[in-house]
Amino acid sequence: MKIRCIANTGESLPEKYIDPPRGYTRKVELPLTIGKEYVVYAIREWKGTIWYYICNDNYSYYPIHNPAPMFEVVDSRVSKYWRFEVSPNGLLMIAFEQWFTDPYFYDKLTDQEEAEVEIFDKVKELMDAEDFDLPPLDVAVKKLRENVSV
Amino acid sequence: MNQGAIPDESPRNLLEQLLLENAKAGNCRVIRRGTDIFLGDAPRLIAVYGGNYKDWDKMTSSEAFEINGASVQVHWFRNSQTLQEVEFKFKRQYPKTAPKNL
Numbered sequence: 552m553k554i555r556c557i558a559n560t561g562e563s564l565p566e567k568y569i570d571p572p573r574g575y576t577r578k579v580e581l582p583l584t585i586g587k588e589y590v591v592y593a594i595r596e597w598k599g600t601i602w603y604y605i606c607n608d609n610y611s612y613y614p615i616h617n618p619a620p621m622f623e624v625v626d627s628r629v630s631k632y633w634r635f636e637v638s639p640n641g642l643l644m645i646a647f648e649q650w651f652t653d654p655y656f657y658d659k660l661t662d663q664e665e666a667e668v669e670i671f672d673k674v675k676e677l678m679d680a681e682d683f684d685l686p687p688l689d690v691a692v693k694k695l696r697e698n699v700s701v
Numbered sequence: 702m703n704q705g706a707i708p709d710e711s712p713r714n715l716l717e718q719l720l721l722e723n724a725k726a727g728n729c730r731v732i733r734r735g736t737d738i739f740l741g742d743a744p745r746l747i748a749v750y751g752g753n754y755k756d757w758d759k760m761t762s763s764e765a766f767e768i769n770g771a772s773v774q775v776h777w778f779r780n781s782q783t784l785q786e787v788e789f790k791f792k793r794q795y796p797k798t799a800p801k802n803l
Binding site: 609 | 727729730731732733734736737738740741742758759760761763764765772774776779781782784792794
């Protein structure tokens with residue numbers, strides 16, 4: 552999945568994204584370049600707000616969440632590495648497998664723990680190079696039927 | 702595992718000092734929200750500083766400075782209810798091929 556930045560300040564954000572104690576004010580300016588495309592490594596949905604985890608212009612070793620209204624989707628095909636989880640509190644996360652294997656994976660990644668940084672390095676490399684090209688529907692079905700034994 | 706308070710890390714140079722001051726002045730945002738799944742550090746933070754599991758977030762400086770070959774950010778914990786900020790530390794990420802001595 553790829554997105555393109557269409558805004559990089561809090562001015563354009565819907566009210567439900569504004570959260571001053573957590574740094575999201577109308578004045579906030581995020582390290583994003585308008586017009587630039589970013590690969591999405593994870594998605595978070597919480598109480599009607601959607602956040603994309605991307606490697607922004609300050610990227611050094613971990614992806615960080617950004618409000619969805621700051622982007623338009625330019626490639627809506629989803630990664631084969633993604634898994635889906637809904638927590639009892641209603642939090643919806645879509646992310647790669649290792650994110651869920653350890654509930655504190657992202658804590659450790661942002662803490663710069665070597666193993667988690669290495670995992671994200673690998674995941675990023677795979678997702679950046681992911682090939683989404685699929686054969687036309689007829690070709691795919693024909694191939695499938697040829698391989699199915701009755 | 703450390704069970705007590707972790708002291709703030711001191712900046713190593715003027716640029717890190719500026720980065721820290723900039724972050725403390727409000728140029729920051731949340732990385733991890735305690736309302737999602739509580740932080741791994743939350744039990745320790747509550748024991749030391751008080752508050753509840755959902756209150757403690759992990760923050761980052763909005764800016765990252767290139768300092769001596771490393772990309773440097775500041776991370777810390779903030780209580781979203783009281784706005785108490787604790788345990789500032791610098792995250793220095795070096796390119797994989799670069800030497801790690803300053």
